[in-house]
Amino acid sequence: MRLTLAVHSISQTDFGSKTQLEGTRLQIDVEELRRCILQDRRLQSVDLEIARPGESCRAGYVFDIIEPRAKEPGSGADFPGILGPVTPVGQGVTHVLRGAAVTVVDGGQPGGELGYESRRGGVSKILEMSGEAAKRSSYGDLQHLVMVPRAHPDIKRHAVLNALRVASCRAAVFLAQTALSQLPDSTLDFELKGPKSGNGNLPRVAYIGQIHGHQHGTESDEHILYGANTRGMMPTPLHPNEWMDGAVVTSYSWGARGLETYFYQNHPIIGELYRLHQSGQANFVGAIATISSDQESEMKRNSMMAAQIAKWNLAADGVVLTKYAGGAPHTDMFETARQCEALGVKTVALTSDTASDNRAESALLINTKEVNAIVSHSEGSDVRFQLPTVDRIIAGNSEVADIMSGLSELTPDALCGIANNQGASRLQPIIY
Amino acid sequence: MTTEMEKAGIPVAQVTPMTLVAETVGSNRIIRGRSIVHPLGDVDLAPEEEHELRRMLVQRALDALASEDRTTA
Amino acid sequence: MKVVHYLNQFFGGVGGEEFADTPPNFLEGPVGPGNLLNQILPEGSQIVGTIVCGDNYAVENQQDIVSFVNAKVKEARADLFVAGPCFNAGRYGMSAGAVCEAVKSESDIPVVTAMSEENPGVDVYRGEVLIVDSGSSPANMRDVLVRIANLGAKLANDETVGPPSTEGYIPQGFLRTEFVEKTAAQRLAEMLMAKLKGESFEPEIPVTTFEPIPVPLMTTEIAKAKIALVTDGGLVPRSNPDNLPRAFSRVWGAYSIDERPKLLEEDFEVAHGGYDNAHVQQDPNRLVPVDVMREMERSGAIGSLHEEFLSTTGNSNPLENSRRIGREMAQRLKEAGVDAVILTST
Numbered sequence: 001m002r003l004t005l006a007v008h009s010i011s012q013t014d015f016g017s018k019t020q021l022e023g024t025r026l027q028i029d030v031e032e033l034r035r036c037i038l039q040d041r042r043l044q045s046v047d048l049e050i051a052r053p054g055e056s057c058r059a060g061y062v063f064d065i066i067e068p069r070a071k072e073p074g075s076g077a078d079f080p081g082i083l084g085p086v087t088p089v090g091q092g093v094t095h096v097l098r099g100a101a102v103t104v105v106d107g108g109q110p111g112g113e114l115g116y117e118s119r120r121g122g123v124s125k126i127l128e129m130s131g132e133a134a135k136r137s138s139y140g141d142l143q144h145l146v147m148v149p150r151a152h153p154d155i156k157r158h159a160v161l162n163a164l165r166v167a168s169c170r171a172a173v174f175l176a177q178t179a180l181s182q183l184p185d186s187t188l189d190f191e192l193k194g195p196k197s198g199n200g201n202l203p204r205v206a207y208i209g210q211i212h213g214h215q216h217g218t219e220s221d222e223h224i225l226y227g228a229n230t231r232g233m234m235p236t237p238l239h240p241n242e243w244m245d246g247a248v249v250t251s252y253s254w255g256a257r258g259l260e261t262y263f264y265q266n267h268p269i270i271g272e273l274y275r276l277h278q279s280g281q282a283n284f285v286g287a288i289a290t291i292s293s294d295q296e297s298e299m300k301r302n303s304m305m306a307a308q309i310a311k312w313n314l315a316a317d318g319v320v321l322t323k324y325a326g327g328a329p330h331t332d333m334f335e336t337a338r339q340c341e342a343l344g345v346k347t348v349a350l351t352s353d354t355a356s357d358n359r360a361e362s363a364l365l366i367n368t369k370e371v372n373a374i375v376s377h378s379e380g381s382d383v384r385f386q387l388p389t390v391d392r393i394i395a396g397n398s399e400v401a402d403i404m405s406g407l408s409e410l411t412p413d414a415l416c417g418i419a420n421n422q423g424a425s426r427l428q429p430i431i432y
Numbered sequence: 433m434t435t436e437m438e439k440a441g442i443p444v445a446q447v448t449p450m451t452l453v454a455e456t457v458g459s460n461r462i463i464r465g466r467s468i469v470h471p472l473g474d475v476d477l478a479p480e481e482e483h484e485l486r487r488m489l490v491q492r493a494l495d496a497l498a499s500e501d502r503t504t505a
Numbered sequence: 506m507k508v509v510h511y512l513n514q515f516f517g518g519v520g521g522e523e524f525a526d527t528p529p530n531f532l533e534g535p536v537g538p539g540n541l542l543n544q545i546l547p548e549g550s551q552i553v554g555t556i557v558c559g560d561n562y563a564v565e566n567q568q569d570i571v572s573f574v575n576a577k578v579k580e581a582r583a584d585l586f587v588a589g590p591c592f593n594a595g596r597y598g599m600s601a602g603a604v605c606e607a608v609k610s611e612s613d614i615p616v617v618t619a620m621s622e623e624n625p626g627v628d629v630y631r632g633e634v635l636i637v638d639s640g641s642s643p644a645n646m647r648d649v650l651v652r653i654a655n656l657g658a659k660l661a662n663d664e665t666v667g668p669p670s671t672e673g674y675i676p677q678g679f680l681r682t683e684f685v686e687k688t689a690a691q692r693l694a695e696m697l698m699a700k701l702k703g704e705s706f707e708p709e710i711p712v713t714t715f716e717p718i719p720v721p722l723m724t725t726e727i728a729k730a731k732i733a734l735v736t737d738g739g740l741v742p743r744s745n746p747d748n749l750p751r752a753f754s755r756v757w758g759a760y761s762i763d764e765r766p767k768l769l770e771e772d773f774e775v776a777h778g779g780y781d782n783a784h785v786q787q788d789p790n791r792l793v794p795v796d797v798m799r800e801m802e803r804s805g806a807i808g809s810l811h812e813e814f815l816s817t818t819g820n821s822n823p824l825e826n827s828r829r830i831g832r833e834m835a836q837r838l839k840e841a842g843v844d845a846v847i848l849t850s851t
Contacts, residue, residue: 119778203698215469268688294449294780318697318701320694327450350689350693360680360710368712372712373696378680380682381682382681412682425688425689426687426688426689427685428692429682430668430683431678432676433817433831436835437735437846437848441721442839442845443844448851460720460721461720469782470785471738471851487797490798497727500722
């Protein structure tokens with residue numbers, strides 16, 4: 001199964017009379033885009049703005065960030081199960097607008113602490129386009145189309161979240177379709193030989209990634225994997241290409257803290273494992289998508305099954321594990337890793353730092369001596385970014401606008417693109 | 433918290449859905465709670481059944497307290 | 506810099522194990538390895554005095570030795586206090602750590618000691634006191650003293666101390682987040698390949714283990730016992746009178762149950778931010794099972810239900826907080842004559 005990314009570099013984005021891509025200049029007909037988004041009758045309006053690198057601009061609270069991508073006809077559906085039929089993805093040609101992003105702001109959570117009521121949807125996650133925070137963020141040098149879809153007041157919250165998800169994908173495809181008739185600047189191929197083949201001597205490596213944590217609840221119409229809500233999901237083998245090509249999007253939890261669909265599409269760990277594969281150092285044999293349950297029996301069963309798949313179906317010698325946001329997913333990941341080690345599959349796990357007292361002994365919520373290879377991206381609670389006063393605030397509602405305009409300082413976990421649970425982060429806790 | 437109380441000599445039965453965390457930290461008497469969102473309850477059960485479940489879990493906790501051995505139940 | 510040095514009976518030249526009971530003595534200038542340290546110290550700095558004390562005496566009379574050392578340090582108007590190096594000597598390490606901690610707190614001057622990683626003094630004092638890694642062999646003496654002098658000077662001049670691997674001290678266990686060249690994904694891939702090839706690697710968070718605690722036994726039978734309910738699920742009376750935070754709680758509360766047959770939704774709320782608390786909000790007995798405990802009281806299964814429940818928010822709480830809260834709760838429960846606890850965590 002080969003996936004070819006046709007990469008188009010974007011250096012400039014503006015609103016204009018026509019939606020088109022000319023060289024590296026992306027022009028967007030704002031009314032045409034608006035009509036496209038408002039196909040969803042649950043929405044009564046959508047605010048659309050462009051935020052460019054270095055601009056004095058702050059947007060929040062962010063629901064998700066997606067890279068504009070569109071599949072060439074015949075290559076499968078764009079965001080299957082969300083925008084259209086469920087078809088396999090991860091193959092054919094997908095056009096990418098590199099250097100651009102669609103950022104969706106959640107307008108719907110006034111009230112409660114910090115301007116939001118529940119931990120589902122936009123939750124104190126801010127896109128900062130200027131200053132030190134922007135320099136350190138993976139999103140600071142992208143051209144963002146920032147959208148604030150606003151639902152009719154009588155639409156229930158779960159439907160609002162669904163509408164945000166659909167709008168995010170729609171906009172991403174709408175923008176990238178400008179590239180379908182253009183020659184890309186470069187192409188990247190992603191292809192693996194299946195688990196059965198491969199060079200005998202090379203270590204076989206795989207990725208086990210959590211794509212949701214159920215401890216904060218899951219809506220029945222929440223799209224996560226090929227459009228499914230993942231309730232009751234058991235570990236599912238997934239080709240890495242599918243992961244990168246629209247089969248997986250983030251869930252609504254915690255504003256998907258440290259996770260954005262952008263880094264499923266540009267998955268840092270899948271990227272590294274592909275690099276090992278392509279350079280002949282290892283045999284990348286596949287990936288397994290898991291969810292973290294709120295029931296311990298389910299958690300143990302899922303951990304066992306994921307380990308079994310890694311061992312017996314993928315014949316992996318080693319796996320990299322990541323978790324979703326929160327404490328239960330952390331425990332789940334460690335149990336999965338422990339089970340892998342018990343079967344002789346070596347593990348390396350990515351954790352975030354759970355220590356608020358900055359002591360190493362508090363940093364691991366759970367200690368299992370077999371799980372001895374840990375990389376921590378840290379949430380950087382001891383790092384502070386000074387924030388300038390900004391000229392432009394793009395906010396979901398006036399309460400959040402007030403909070404954001406009054407900010408002088410933030411920690412990395414509240415800023416998009418700095419502490420990232422998918423492996424893009426350059427933060428590391430150093431033990432002194 | 434459990435281990436500090438145990439160090440002070442108080443027998444503690446810990447009801448938690450995250451038994452692995454409790455085990456690693458060294459708690460001695462651990463009872464598997466139903467779920468993170470309702471450790472001693474279950475919204476999928478009818479009220480009388482849920483009450484019965486709670487009674488059973490609390491009884492397990494009491495039995496664990498009475499026991500002299502490390503328990504995970 | 507004026508330096509005061511602490512040595513045990515062996516390094517102080519008094520004698521071996523037979524002299525471990527020697528009480529402390531203060532000598533002008535450097536003694537034993539202090540002579541070498543004196544040469545290594547920067548220009549203008551010198552050891553003005555040395556305290557020599559027997560290992561047994563120090564361990565058995567900690568108050569005394571601490572007072573003695575503090576007094577001498579003050580008299581000498583020392584700018585830096587050095588103890589050891591202790592290598593593997595356990596009693597020496599413990600005393601060195603103790604006097605260093607005391608001097609640091611009493612005189613607020615920089616302190617440095619040195620011992621091997623296995624020395625019991627490390628676990629106890631590393632958080633408070635900078636401990637140079639001396640390894641177990643006194644053959645390393647010169648190298649160890651160089652590092653002591655270097656760190657001592659940095660501390661005295663208020664310069665930033667680099668990471669343990671660079672400066673040669675035992676990690677104190679504090680995490681400082683820094684930006685590094687490589688992404689987490691790159692670090693993961695490297696660590697995985699190293700592990701698969703059997704090469705050595707360092708986990709970014711050390712994997713520590715906890716000491717087992719002996720099972721505390723009931724001193725009365727359950728049917729006669731007073732049982733208390735405790736939770737870290739953050740259940741509090743409406744309006745959260747003690748302001749329990751949603752996470753990282755430093756505080757806890759004791760809330761009256763009185764004669765209630767069960768907890769009612771209208772009287773309580775959940776402060777914990779880490780889980781979906783709708784179900785517990787709807788029926789607080791799902792977290793603090795007063796209803797069932799009352800039945801047990803009536804049927805004689807338990808002696809009595811303690812009249813209050815204790816509550817805090819366990820969400821992501823660092824160990825120090827949880828431990829302290831546990832200790833404080835234990836004290837209150839003991840004073841109230843509680844025989845056992847059922848603790849509910851989410």
